[in-house]
Amino acid sequence: MSKEKLVVIGNGMAPGRMLEHLFEAAPGRYDVTIFNAEPRVNYDRIMLSPVLSGEKSFEDIIIHGDGWYIEHDVMLYKGHKITEIDREAKTVTSHTGEIADYDKLVIATGSSPFIIPVPGHDFQGVLTYRDLDDVDAMLLAAQSGARTVVIGGGLLGLEAAAGLKSRGMDVTVLHLMPSLMERQLDSAAGFLLQQELEGRGIQVITEASTKRILGDGKVEGVELEDGTIVPCELVVMAVGIRPNAAIAKEAGLDVGRGIIVDDLLRTSDPDIYALGECAEVGGTCYGLVAPLYEMSRVAAGHLAGEPTKTFKHSETPTKLKVTGINLYSVGDFAEGEGREEIVLRDAMGGIYKRLVIENNRIVGAVLYGDVADGGWFAQFVKDKTDISEMRETLIFGQNYQGGEPLDPMVAVAALPDDAEICGCNGVCKSDITGKIDKLGLTSLDDVRAHTKASASCGTCTGLVEQLMAITLGDAYNPSAVQPMCGCTDLGHSDVRRLIKAQSLKSIPAVMQALEWKTSCGCAKCRPALNYYLVCDWPDEYADDYQSRFINERAHANIQKDGTYSVVPRMWGGQTSSKELRAIADVVDKFEIPTVKVTGGQRIDMLGIKKEDLPAVWADLGKAGFVSGHAYAKGLRTVKTCVGTDWCRFGTQDSTGLGVRIEKFMWGSWTPAKVKMAVSGCPRNCAEATCKDVGVICVDSGYEIHFAGAAGLDIKGTEVLGTVKTEDEALEHIVAITQMYREQGHYLERIYKWAKRIGYDEVRAQIMDDAEKRKAYFDRFVFSQKFAQVDPWKERVEAEPQADMFAEYRPLADLTVREAAE
Amino acid sequence: MNAPFKHMTWVRIGELSDIPVRGARCVVTPMGKIGVFRTAANDVYALEDHCPHKGGPLTQGIVHGASVTCPLHNWVIDLETGKALGADHGQVKTLPIRLDGTVIELGLDPATLVDGH
Numbered sequence: 001m002s003k004e005k006l007v008v009i010g011n012g013m014a015p016g017r018m019l020e021h022l023f024e025a026a027p028g029r030y031d032v033t034i035f036n037a038e039p040r041v042n043y044d045r046i047m048l049s050p051v052l053s054g055e056k057s058f059e060d061i062i063i064h065g066d067g068w069y070i071e072h073d074v075m076l077y078k079g080h081k082i083t084e085i086d087r088e089a090k091t092v093t094s095h096t097g098e099i100a101d102y103d104k105l106v107i108a109t110g111s112s113p114f115i116i117p118v119p120g121h122d123f124q125g126v127l128t129y130r131d132l133d134d135v136d137a138m139l140l141a142a143q144s145g146a147r148t149v150v151i152g153g154g155l156l157g158l159e160a161a162a163g164l165k166s167r168g169m170d171v172t173v174l175h176l177m178p179s180l181m182e183r184q185l186d187s188a189a190g191f192l193l194q195q196e197l198e199g200r201g202i203q204v205i206t207e208a209s210t211k212r213i214l215g216d217g218k219v220e221g222v223e224l225e226d227g228t229i230v231p232c233e234l235v236v237m238a239v240g241i242r243p244n245a246a247i248a249k250e251a252g253l254d255v256g257r258g259i260i261v262d263d264l265l266r267t268s269d270p271d272i273y274a275l276g277e278c279a280e281v282g283g284t285c286y287g288l289v290a291p292l293y294e295m296s297r298v299a300a301g302h303l304a305g306e307p308t309k310t311f312k313h314s315e316t317p318t319k320l321k322v323t324g325i326n327l328y329s330v331g332d333f334a335e336g337e338g339r340e341e342i343v344l345r346d347a348m349g350g351i352y353k354r355l356v357i358e359n360n361r362i363v364g365a366v367l368y369g370d371v372a373d374g375g376w377f378a379q380f381v382k383d384k385t386d387i388s389e390m391r392e393t394l395i396f397g398q399n400y401q402g403g404e405p406l407d408p409m410v411a412v413a414a415l416p417d418d419a420e421i422c423g424c425n426g427v428c429k430s431d432i433t434g435k436i437d438k439l440g441l442t443s444l445d446d447v448r449a450h451t452k453a454s455a456s457c458g459t460c461t462g463l464v465e466q467l468m469a470i471t472l473g474d475a476y477n478p479s480a481v482q483p484m485c486g487c488t489d490l491g492h493s494d495v496r497r498l499i500k501a502q503s504l505k506s507i508p509a510v511m512q513a514l515e516w517k518t519s520c521g522c523a524k525c526r527p528a529l530n531y532y533l534v535c536d537w538p539d540e541y542a543d544d545y546q547s548r549f550i551n552e553r554a555h556a557n558i559q560k561d562g563t564y565s566v567v568p569r570m571w572g573g574q575t576s577s578k579e580l581r582a583i584a585d586v587v588d589k590f591e592i593p594t595v596k597v598t599g600g601q602r603i604d605m606l607g608i609k610k611e612d613l614p615a616v617w618a619d620l621g622k623a624g625f626v627s628g629h630a631y632a633k634g635l636r637t638v639k640t641c642v643g644t645d646w647c648r649f650g651t652q653d654s655t656g657l658g659v660r661i662e663k664f665m666w667g668s669w670t671p672a673k674v675k676m677a678v679s680g681c682p683r684n685c686a687e688a689t690c691k692d693v694g695v696i697c698v699d700s701g702y703e704i705h706f707a708g709a710a711g712l713d714i715k716g717t718e719v720l721g722t723v724k725t726e727d728e729a730l731e732h733i734v735a736i737t738q739m740y741r742e743q744g745h746y747l748e749r750i751y752k753w754a755k756r757i758g759y760d761e762v763r764a765q766i767m768d769d770a771e772k773r774k775a776y777f778d779r780f781v782f783s784q785k786f787a788q789v790d791p792w793k794e795r796v797e798a799e800p801q802a803d804m805f806a807e808y809r810p811l812a813d814l815t816v817r818e819a820a821e
Numbered sequence: 822m823n824a825p826f827k828h829m830t831w832v833r834i835g836e837l838s839d840i841p842v843r844g845a846r847c848v849v850t851p852m853g854k855i856g857v858f859r860t861a862a863n864d865v866y867a868l869e870d871h872c873p874h875k876g877g878p879l880t881q882g883i884v885h886g887a888s889v890t891c892p893l894h895n896w897v898i899d900l901e902t903g904k905a906l907g908a909d910h911g912q913v914k915t916l917p918i919r920l921d922g923t924v925i926e927l928g929l930d931p932a933t934l935v936d937g938h
């Protein structure tokens with residue numbers, strides 16, 4: 001029976017979580033296709049504020065990397081917006097014309113920021129705060145020091161304001177109501193918050209009604225109804241969100257404010273579900289992550305065909321994710337008949353706590369300054385606990401019940417099993433302790449992976465760690481390093497250090513001395529150890545080809561059908577008619593199906609049978625080609641522009657320098673692939689500022705860059721420094737590469753290594769310490785003596801009895817034998 | 822190892838030393854490619870050279886213990902049973918194989934050897 005087809009429109013946090021549950025409950029049941037209007041993978045949207053403030057980077061907040069989609073066989077269309085749902089034919093159509101059939105459809109189109117339709121709302125410089133593109137646009141504006149007005153003093157608006165302020169911008173917040181965050185805070189807490197923000201230099205204007213945005217196509221200021229004018233170049237609108245329900249409405253589904261669904265998240269069409277911010281359940285649209293994840297759980301259970309619970313409304317606590325501001329609110333805290341309140345104020349300490357009580361039960365809590373008891377109060381709200389017994393001391397929090405302050409660990413230990421630890425993901429205490437016991441989890445990462453606790457906003461991390469400490473006792477070591485793999489408890493750094501310290505010079509020696517738990521390692525540790533030994537003992541270690549990944553063993557790139565691709569080196573991206581003719585001849589002779597120009601300025605021949613590789617290399621070798629190492633954790637390409645040879649803007653011989661670097665460094669093995677580029681002027685046509693190492697030539701010399709990325713992650717380079725001559729440039733580039741070779745963890749690209757050890761540390765060793773630099777350079781030169789051998793030529797010339805020869809031929813061909821008889 | 826064929830013949834395919842330790846080579850047969858694996862302990866195994874996941878050539882993977890990691894998506898296959906290990910589910914067909922001294926012999930159905938051509 002063929003699998004059912006599940007199509008998901010939208011790739012945000014809610015559908016992502018739903019698929020996780022679904023793959024767990026019913027693996028392989030559905031063929032899943034996702035259409036994502038955003039051109040990227042699923043990331044943690046609630047963590048955009050730390051990205052804006054610079055405390056986290058985009059790669060830190062990715063939930064599902066590209067690998068996840070491959071692993072689960074999910075077809076992900078990035079940047080495809082669905083324009084039509086045909087319920088009759090059961091198909092969806094994207095704006096590019098892609099059509100997909102579905103058996104079940106999940107609509108998770110999320111919401112759009114609401115734009116106040118004042119004059120000027122469409123000017124350049126008016127942004128919203130919703131996705132990574134908005135954050136990027138704000139950061140760009142921050143670079144030019146633009147003054148900003150944030151319209152909206154709610155959760156999102158204030159996070160945006162604080163983030164932009166921490167980027168050094170001049171920020172004013174306009175809020176329509178008399179006090180900030182009035183939906184989550186009472187006016188007293190709102191006032192404290194306003195004071196704190198003003199203390200940080202953010203101007204706050206309440207009761208501010210925007211009349212229009214000033215300017216001429218481009219933002220110049222904001223005018224309020226009372227005539228006040230706030231000059232600015234950037235306006236961020238954060239006044240609320242609107243569910244994206246248009247596509248559902250056009251398809252004839254029932255739509256209110258959002259797409260109307262029942263408590264199993266089904267729309268008015270039984271084969272179509274809706275969840276996330278676009279859905280309306282029981283008359284409510286949700287925007288906080290906890291109820292959205294609850295929807296994911298319910299929908300996944302239903303799609304998996306398992307008896308499942310239904311979606312129920314619950315109070316979600318609110319926190320403001322601004323570093324240094326502690327604020328927590330839960331439940332309903334409006335004043336009213338029959339309601340009493342308990343208030344604690346400590347003006348000096350900046351603390352405000354208010355509990356709203358009805359019939360001896362807490363119905364709402366607002367905490368400012370000291371929020372440690374937030375979860376404790378929230379539990380009372382949820383459980384409707386009678387608090388009359390402890391009413392006298394309730395406001396002082398959990399530690400003061402019973403008179404003596406309790407040890408916080410004891411307090412955590414005393415929490416009931418169903419106490420909610422992670423609000424974002426709805427994880428309770430017993431979920432965590434149970435998984436720790438059952439699966440033997442010992443690291444925070446493991447607990448996150450298996451329970452999701454503290455995996456979203458992270459504010460409960462401390463609580464989760466305390467739970468781990470209680471459950472594991474002495475076995476819990478919070479600073480424990482991530483082991484290389486299941487074969488050892490040691491991390492990469494320890495293994496590298498011990499290889500040098502104990503002069504371990506073979507894989508069996510490492511495994512013996514460092515007490516490997518398996519007899520001969522695994523596919524994770526063996527390639528890593530092989531690299532470390534090649535790097536550390538270039539003259540003594542015999543490369544173990546059986547510990548290399550197939551691409552490096554076969555010196556070609558394996559493709560999905562088991563054939564290989566071949567990329568010869570084109571120094572600095574230059575070629576000639578003779579070389580091109582040789583490639584053309586090889587393509588014809590071996591009937592190579594695909595020829596492709598690569599991003600690294602060379603030519604890839606794809607679809608070559610493994611048996612043909614030596615003959616292909618022999619022909620290429622005759623034309624002077626050597627291996628391009630396009631398969632290697634090693635030096636790949638040095639991309640160049642034409643520089644002073646041809647370009648009217650060129651300041652130096654960028655092509656020449658690129659060729660020189662490539663000829664000097666080819667053949668070297670590195671922890672992960674290394675791509676370089678040399679641009680002849682700051683116009684940067686060789687795109688050097690997203691490479692592992694890059695050079696921008698300037699009139700006065702060579703600006704050396706490092707730690708860029710343009711693959712799974714996008715990151716501009718850091719500047720290492722500027723040098724005057726080509727010789728110096730080469731020495732610095734070689735030295736930084738050698739430093740990375742000696743310190744990098746296997747498969748860790750330069751940008752990750754540099755971030756781990758610190759950019760300043762790299763600069764200190766390479767720019768400021770000439771002796772260190774020279775030593776790195778010399779060690780690289782020494783290792784090149786053994787590394788700069790063309791592997792293709794070696795294999796073309798190998799004796800028939802050598803492994804290098806046999807690798808490419810079948811052990812036996814029984815079809816030939818039978819045919820011969 | 823149980824013979825999966827009604828009539829089975831042992832076919833000599835090469836010497837143990839033709840396969841690197843912790844390595845593999847493939848044998849072309851009329852019924853498709855067969856992978857022959859040699860472990861660190863010098864045990865030999867024969868499996869169809871076809872990962873149950875996406876058909877990756879298992880002979881191109883890294884051999885560790887009595888298992889091999891597929892080069893395409895890192896599924897780990899038990900050489901003894903042909904079953905995927907860990908969280909993955911799937912199985913690849915195993916074939917009888919034996920060592921006669923240093924000579925490796927593969928157990929095949931003679932009918933398939935002729936039928937193929």
